[in-house]
């Protein structure tokens with residue numbers, strides 16, 4: 001006889017969802033396919049905890065994939081949202097909230113001289129690509145293997161065989177035409193960027209990069225990598241675009257650009273900027289941003305862009321950021337990273353923990369991870385076993401080896417200690 005499932009209600013919910021939603025979810029990683037499980041269905045989040053329909057409670061390290069730097073449902077945010085909602089949920093006309101949030105963003109990230117709000121990170125990156133092409137009158141963009149910039153056609157591209165190959169679509173439905181304008185380079189490898197520029201001299205509009213990679217698992221930039229990109233872009237007349245959808249307000253209040261002291265031409269934001277509501281933004285050099293309609297000819301619009309509830313959540317979230325918060329998150333992240341590494345070593349499991357402040361990924365491999373190819377050396381089945389063992393012990397890590405763990409202001413030393421107790425046991429089930 002099969003053992004009784006721990007998740008009977010979630011399984012029922014998932015079966016019902018799968019009859020009407022493709023794959024049972026609205027975004028693929030949520031389906032737990034990469035960890036050989038069925039997704040838990042959530043009823044509520046509170047602080048550092050998530051509760052599912054079966055009555056289990058988890059210490060949450062997904063935190064909605066990054067936005068919830070202040071934890072689930074912080075009181076001040078809930079109050080601000082209720083008050084804003086009582087005044088109307090959308091106007092399709094400007095409010096002062098947009099100016100206030102844009103000013104705060106520009107104060108934290110001075111490279112953002114002008115800001116345009118959109119509703120997702122995907123929209124931010126897609127719009128920045130159009131703008132960069134218009135500003136340079138060039139058509140090609142460079143991205144890095146393993147970096148994610150949302151699901152616009154131009155970014156759903158991976159190398160078939162190395163940096164010199166033309167982009168090959170990662171998804172059916174992306175045309176060869178869209179893919180051929182996307183060139184690939186290797187993260188942390190300036191030589192691969194030089195090669196691409198040599199081959200496509202004068203044709204490259206922009207280099208898009210996650211200044212701290214978060215979508216192949218966490219991979220920080222090597223010393224000099226971002227500075228090197230800045231120099232290459234300046235020399236070649238291409239724009240440097242930082243996709244700080246994860247790292248913005250996460251690496252520090254000023255994003256990775258402040259931490260590493262490199263000023264991009266354009267920046268894409270998302271996740272934390274919406275405080276858990278759907279917000280994205282792109283912005284940067286005034287001369288470039290002034291090409292965006294209606295200031296200029298580059299068309300981009302949105303019915304719900306600058307939505308008052310979303311702006312309220314963003315403002316509240318950015319107002320709570322402080323140096324003290326980042327010090328605390330950094331210390332917690334370091335403890336969690338060191339503890340996971342210890343737990344693996346004691347259990348004889350090969351593990352590389354890669355961390356940056358409140359972001360981390362335990363890579364199940366014996367090789368250092370510096371780019372997408374080394375990340376692919378991971379034993380994803382081992383990660384799946386670890387994930388399931390953690391879930392059974394009341395800890396919810398990301399349901400994929402290649403996603404970041406996120407800490408929040410609601411996480412405490414006690415949560416981390418409990419997580420490490422669970423991890424010490426779980427490592428024996430890997």
Ligand SMILES: *Cc1c(COP(=O)(O)O)cnc(C)c1O
Nearest residue numbers: 120121122148149150245246270
């Ligand atoms: C999540 C993410 C995106 C896409 O944002 P969505 O809001 O999911 O569209 C883009 N870039 C990076 C770096 C991300 O992590």
